[in-house]
Amino acid sequence: MSERSAHMSVMTSSAPRVRRMTLRRRRQVAGFLFALPAIALVVGFIGVPIGQAVYYSFTQWNGLTSTWIGPSTWAQAFHNSNLWTALENNALLLLAVPFALGLPLGIAVLLHQRVAGWRIFRSIYFLPTAISWVVLGLVAERFFAYQGTLNSIIHALGFSHVNTNMLGYESTALSALGITFVFTMIGTNTMLFLTGLATLDPSLEEAARIDGAGSWRIFRSITLPHLSRFIQLAFVMTVIALFSALFSLIFVMTGGGPGYATTTMEFLIYQTGFNQGDFGTAALYGLILFVLTGIVGVVQLRLIGSNE
Amino acid sequence: MAEITFDGVTKIFGDDIRAVDELSLHVADGEFMVLVGPSGCGKTTALRMLAGLEDITSGSLSIGGAVVNNVLPKDRDVAMVFQNYALYPHMSVEKNIGFALKIRGDSKSEIKRKVGEAAAILHLTDYLERRPKALSGGQRQRVAMGRAIVRSPQAFLMDEPLSNLDAQLRVEMRLEIARIQRILGVATVYVTHDQVEAMTMGDRVAVLRAGKLQQVDTPQDLYDHPANEFVAGFMGSPPMNLVRCHVRPGDDRVEVDFGDQTIELPWHYTSSHELPASGLDVVVGVRPEDVIITDASSPNTIKTRVERREALGAEILVHLSHLDSSADALANEQGALRDISRRSSLVAKMGPRVQVAVGDVLSVQISPEHAHFFDATTGVTLRKRKP
Amino acid sequence: MTTLMTPPKESDSSNKSTRPSRASRSKVGRWVLFFAMMVIAVVMLYPFWVMIVTSLKSEAQFLAGQGFSWLSWKNLSATIPIGQEVLSSTIVCSASILIILVVGLPAGFAFSKLRFRTSTAVFLVIVSAMMVPLQAILMPEFVNVTKLGLTGGYFGAILVYAALGTPFSVFLFTTYFRGVPDELIEAGIVDGLSYFGALWRLVVPIAIPAIATVTVLQFIQIWDDLLVGLLFIQNTSERPITVGLAVLAAGRTTSIPELMAGSIISALPAMVVYLGFQRYLVKGLTMGIDR
Numbered sequence: 010m011s012e013r014s015a016h017m018s019v020m021t022s023s024a025p026r027v028r029r030m031t032l033r034r035r036r037q038v039a040g041f042l043f044a045l046p047a048i049a050l051v052v053g054f055i056g057v058p059i060g061q062a063v064y065y066s067f068t069q070w071n072g073l074t075s076t077w078i079g080p081s082t083w084a085q086a087f088h089n090s091n092l093w094t095a096l097e098n099n100a101l102l103l104l105a106v107p108f109a110l111g112l113p114l115g116i117a118v119l120l121h122q123r124v125a126g127w128r129i130f131r132s133i134y135f136l137p138t139a140i141s142w143v144v145l146g147l148v149a150e151r152f153f154a155y156q157g158t159l160n161s162i163i164h165a166l167g168f169s170h171v172n173t174n175m176l177g178y179e180s181t182a183l184s185a186l187g188i189t190f191v192f193t194m195i196g197t198n199t200m201l202f203l204t205g206l207a208t209l210d211p212s213l214e215e216a217a218r219i220d221g222a223g224s225w226r227i228f229r230s231i232t233l234p235h236l237s238r239f240i241q242l243a244f245v246m247t248v249i250a251l252f253s254a255l256f257s258l259i260f261v262m263t264g265g266g267p268g269y270a271t272t273t274m275e276f277l278i279y280q281t282g283f284n285q286g287d288f289g290t291a292a293l294y295g296l297i298l299f300v301l302t303g304i305v306g307v308v309q310l311r312l313i314g315s316n317e
Numbered sequence: 318m319a320e321i322t323f324d325g326v327t328k329i330f331g332d333d334i335r336a337v338d339e340l341s342l343h344v345a346d347g348e349f350m351v352l353v354g355p356s357g358c359g360k361t362t363a364l365r366m367l368a369g370l371e372d373i374t375s376g377s378l379s380i381g382g383a384v385v386n387n388v389l390p391k392d393r394d395v396a397m398v399f400q401n402y403a404l405y406p407h408m409s410v411e412k413n414i415g416f417a418l419k420i421r422g423d424s425k426s427e428i429k430r431k432v433g434e435a436a437a438i439l440h441l442t443d444y445l446e447r448r449p450k451a452l453s454g455g456q457r458q459r460v461a462m463g464r465a466i467v468r469s470p471q472a473f474l475m476d477e478p479l480s481n482l483d484a485q486l487r488v489e490m491r492l493e494i495a496r497i498q499r500i501l502g503v504a505t506v507y508v509t510h511d512q513v514e515a516m517t518m519g520d521r522v523a524v525l526r527a528g529k530l531q532q533v534d535t536p537q538d539l540y541d542h543p544a545n546e547f548v549a550g551f552m553g554s555p556p557m558n559l560v561r562c563h564v565r566p567g568d569d570r571v572e573v574d575f576g577d578q579t580i581e582l583p584w585h586y587t588s589s590h591e592l593p594a595s596g597l598d599v600v601v602g603v604r605p606e607d608v609i610i611t612d613a614s615s616p617n618t619i620k621t622r623v624e625r626r627e628a629l630g631a632e633i634l635v636h637l638s639h640l641d642s643s644a645d646a647l648a649n650e651q652g653a654l655r656d657i658s659r660r661s662s663l664v665a666k667m668g669p670r671v672q673v674a675v676g677d678v679l680s681v682q683i684s685p686e687h688a689h690f691f692d693a694t695t696g697v698t699l700r701k702r703k704p
Numbered sequence: 705m706t707t708l709m710t711p712p713k714e715s716d717s718s719n720k721s722t723r724p725s726r727a728s729r730s731k732v733g734r735w736v737l738f739f740a741m742m743v744i745a746v747v748m749l750y751p752f753w754v755m756i757v758t759s760l761k762s763e764a765q766f767l768a769g770q771g772f773s774w775l776s777w778k779n780l781s782a783t784i785p786i787g788q789e790v791l792s793s794t795i796v797c798s799a800s801i802l803i804i805l806v807v808g809l810p811a812g813f814a815f816s817k818l819r820f821r822t823s824t825a826v827f828l829v830i831v832s833a834m835m836v837p838l839q840a841i842l843m844p845e846f847v848n849v850t851k852l853g854l855t856g857g858y859f860g861a862i863l864v865y866a867a868l869g870t871p872f873s874v875f876l877f878t879t880y881f882r883g884v885p886d887e888l889i890e891a892g893i894v895d896g897l898s899y900f901g902a903l904w905r906l907v908v909p910i911a912i913p914a915i916a917t918v919t920v921l922q923f924i925q926i927w928d929d930l931l932v933g934l935l936f937i938q939n940t941s942e943r944p945i946t947v948g949l950a951v952l953a954a955g956r957t958t959s960i961p962e963l964m965a966g967s968i969i970s971a972l973p974a975m976v977v978y979l980g981f982q983r984y985l986v987k988g989l990t991m992g993i994d995r
Contacts, residue, residue, distance in 0.1 A: 030387065031372045031387060032369060032370075032371070032372045032387065032389070032390075033372045035389070036818050036899070037818070037819070037820035037821065038820075039814075039818050039899035039900075040814035040815075040817075040818030040819060040820040040823060041814070041820045041823075043810035043811060043813055043814035043818060043899070043903065044810070044811045044814040044815065044820075044823065044826065046806070046807040046810070046811070047807045047808060047810075047811035047830060047870050047874050048811075048826060048830065050803075050807055050863075050866060050867045050870050051829075051830050051833050051867060051870055051871060053867070054845065054863065054864060054867030054868075055833045055836055055841065055867055055868075055871075056829075056833070057844075057848075058841035058844035058845045058848065059836070059840075059841055061841075061844035061848075062840070062841055062843065062844050065843065065844060070843075072843075072846075072847050072850075116744055119737060119740060119741055119744070120741075122737055124734060124737050124738050124741065125738070126738075126741075127741070130741045130744075130745055132979065132982070133745045133748055133749060134744060134745070134748050135978070135982065136748065136749075136752070136975065136978070136979075137748055137751055138924075138978065139924055139928075139971070139974040139975045139977070139978035139979075140751065140928070140971045140974065140975065141927070141928030141929075141930070141946045141949075141970060141971065141974070142928065142930075143928070143930050143946050143949055143950040143953070143970075144751070144755070144946075144949065144967040144970060144971055145751060146950075146953075147949070147953050147963060147964070147967055148750070148751040148754045148755065148967075150953075151754055151758065151960070152750075152754070156769070158750075158754070192747075195748070196748075200985070249835065249837070252837065253837030253838070253839055253840075256839070256930060256931050257928075257929075257930040257931070257946075257950065260930060260934075260950055260954055261950050261953045261954060264954060274839070275837065275839040278839045278840075278842055278843070279839070279842070279931075282842065282843050282846070283935070288843045288847065291842070291843045292843040292844060295839060295840040295841060295842055295843060296840065298837060298839055298840045299836065299837075299840035299841070302835055302836070302837055302840065303835065305835070306832060306834075306835030306836075368890075368894050369893075369894070370890050370893065370894070389898075390893045390894045390896075391893065391894075391895075391896040391897065391898065395894065396894065396895075397890075397891065397894045399887045399890070399891055400887070401885060401887055403885065403887035403888045403890065403891035404891075405888065405891075405892070405906060406888075406910060407909040407910060407912075416892075416895055417895035417896050420895060420896040420897060420901065421896055464891075464895070468895075474894075
């Protein structure tokens with residue numbers, strides 16, 4: 010009813026004052042108001058902390074009181090061997106990325122052959138993706154443990170005197186973490202590649218076959234180029250996960266150890282802040298991580314941008 | 318129900334793109350007004366300004382006497398039919414038609430009654446439960462119509478509502494929409510690029526070009542007395558022949574040169590038209606149906622050659638080039654190329670039984686009462702006032 | 705196993721006949737393929753096998769490496785407050801997702817249909833926030849939320865999850881709404897809707913598939929997350945299940961069979977959602993590059 014009476018007033022009298030805004034202006038105001046909660050949330054909980062991190066990185070900070078130190082905090086931080094260890098661990102873990110992309114690519118190509126029952130296989134392959142990395146970490150710990158599955162397999166293969174304990178040694182713990190990481194990424198990346206393969210026009214492959222190309226040639230010249238965007242996206246997602254999603258695995262499997270053998274940047278931030286109470290340095294490390302992922306993020310944005 | 322007035326309405330996109338330029342147009346209550354013109358002429362922009370989907374840069378727009386420049390669409394009480402129908406995909410036909418009523422706050426029983434009536438008019442009664450996805454193109458179009466008529470609004474706005482239908486359905490819906498509009502008597506602004514729709518549906522037709530209004534008239538007046546070359550060429554299919562000629566108004570007749578051939582037109586043109594006195598170039602317009610074949614012995618004929626022939630079943634379009642000595646000379650010179658078509662300068666519409674073949678030489682006459690004269694530089698008609 | 709030899713029954717059979725690659729053309733090749741897929745399936749199912757088998761032992765049986773019993777399942781609720789933790793996870797998940805949707809839908813509508821002067825720039829800023837890992841801003845975030853007094857109950861974690869999920873949802877909804885014709889919204893406006901009405905009565909119902917995608921992805925993300933729950937829910941009695949498990953596991957004093965039983969319970973909801981809504985997930989993951 011109120012809308013009707015408002016309508017009547019418009020028809021009889023000249024437009025009231027509130028109605029003076031142009032339609033375009035009104036649309037823009039509505040748009041801004043609609044976007045405002047999202048802007049507020051993102052600015053408040055992501056934007057502002059970035060600024061704060063920059064400030065606090067120059068201070069000594071325990072969470073309650075901060076003392077301005079200045080740029081020397083940065084110089085000091087880069088002299089900290091733990092930082093370099095963590096960066097090195099991150100760099101070494103990058104070696105897992107080819108596997109985290111290559112294996113899913115192979116699996117996706119297998120699935121794409123659509124052998125009987127491929128749909129069931131697909132569901133099975135994707136299933137671990139639903140599980141928390143906390144749980145996968147727990148399982149991985151069982152796998153690598155002294156009495157775990159890995160040793161059982163080795164024994165079953167006849168090497169009964171060999172006993173591994175990969176998580177127990179500084180030399181092997183990071184590899185174990187990397188292997189677990191590859192496993193956790195298989196589902197997501199396979200899903201990506203399979204979607205990519207599904208968009209491949211089968212007549213292209215047909216034509217190439219008629220032209221006398223072999224399977225490998227077709228894969229190299231047709232399938233891979235077609236998948237390039239999907240591979241790029243998977244690469245970016247994998248690297249970002251590597252920098253920022255290993256926390257659960259490390260927390261459950263190694264706690265960063267032995268020593269600092271499996272302490273990556275993100276875990277170092279957590280440890281520095283919450284175990285050592287050095288919030289200032291942790292904030293500084295956070296910024297370093299921010300820059301690292303930012304570089305990857307720019308690639309990602311360009312990927313998205315190239316689509317619009 | 319209400320009248321609609323555009324008063325010097327202008328729309329400028331960005332800095333300098335004048336989509337609609339000083340449009341002044343009055344649509345009477347109950348009138349069916351068609352806005353027609355080529356794509357990009359501003360007709361849709363004009364309609365969107367009327368709907369309240371686009372701001373008016375300057376000028377004033379009123380519905381029912383009230384200026385609505387800054388009135389929200391929902392307060393304008395106009396209903397719009399979109400080109401792609403814009404049916405709400407998540408609602409049944411019944412909900413689609415009744416949606417505006419529901420928003421308005423009509424009671425459930427009233428909505429049901431009105432939707433039922435609208436559906437009956439549009440033969441949609443059996444489809445009320447369906448989703449738009451499950452409808453044919455023609456049915457969707459009807460639902461879009463139903464959504465508009467159920468509201469009994471001040472005005473109907475229709476944006477090329479038939480352009481997505483196949484040819485046969487389009488003819489059917491053309492009549493249907495005109496019929497419904499007449500029953501409801503609601504002022505309607507109908508945008509189309511199809512001059513056949515414009516001719517058959519509108520009480521009056523407004524022709525736009527590049528944002529500027531060219532002419533508003535009844536379809537017949539528009540056809541018979543186009544205000545300028547553009548309207549002359551736009552309305553009618555095939556379009557009016559427009560030939561640049563030398564014209565010499567005399568005491569008892571008007572002489573018109575087609576190349577080096579001359580014909581005479583009745584003297585009354587000199588009084589009804591402002592023909593240049595001293596024999597200057599003007600553009601002479603002749604509708605294809607006013608080009609008449611006669612035998613060579615008749616006076617006042619032009620010798621032409623048939624260059625192309627299009628049989629359309631009910632009629633034959635004959636493309637003619639007028640033969641003059643220079644053209645003949647050219648043809649002779651080129652010898653073997655003689656039979657290659659030259660650019661035709663006249664199109665004639667003839668009965669289906671007329672025997673003509675490409676290469677025939679025909680004598681044609683111009684229907685003496687139906688010649689049009691336009692200024693060769695401005696394109697504006699030289700006719701003085703509407704008779 | 706005889707069905708293995710018949711070509712897979714697919715609706716697009718014409719496609720099928722032209723498509724098999726060389727490997728799948730020969731019988732031997734197909735067996736090799738199938739075998740490879742079985743091996744991969746075994747590997748991928750390994751975690752579930754470990755969880756189930758281990759949970760069906762008592763601690764003693766686990767250490768001895770043989771025997772089965774329901775003991776760990778029976779003792780589970782004594783070791784892990786599983787009911788409370790599942791409830792906490794549910795509350796945190798639902799509330800966060802609700803905020804993500806309530807905030808993301810209007811923003812997506814605004815960035816796609818109601819563009820304002822700086823909307824493109826603002827959109828890009830929000831989308832780039834997708835790339836900011838929580839760890840990078842962990843310290844200030846933690847201190848801010850603590851100062852607001854929100855780390856006691858669920859609110860802090862809910863807000864942080866909502867903020868982290870919003871950029872993605874804004875991106876997804878904006879992309880989705882760009883595919884909705886402008887005319888549809890305009891029709892609603894002419895029919896008498898306000899912009900809010902258009903959002904609530906047209907845009908939201910049309911966006912159901914996109915809403916499903918966001919919900920499923922965020923559910924799995926939040927349900928499975930450790931870091932936020934660990935730090936922003938200080939009250940141990942309000943811990944989500946994933947955090948509860950991780951803390952016990954890191955403590956290394958809890959019986960492993962019982963941990964595995966808890967893991968199964970924690971994994972079930974996400975798996976159910978996952979299997980039920982697989983296609984929405986794929987859609988969300990490839991949003992923007994899958995055309």
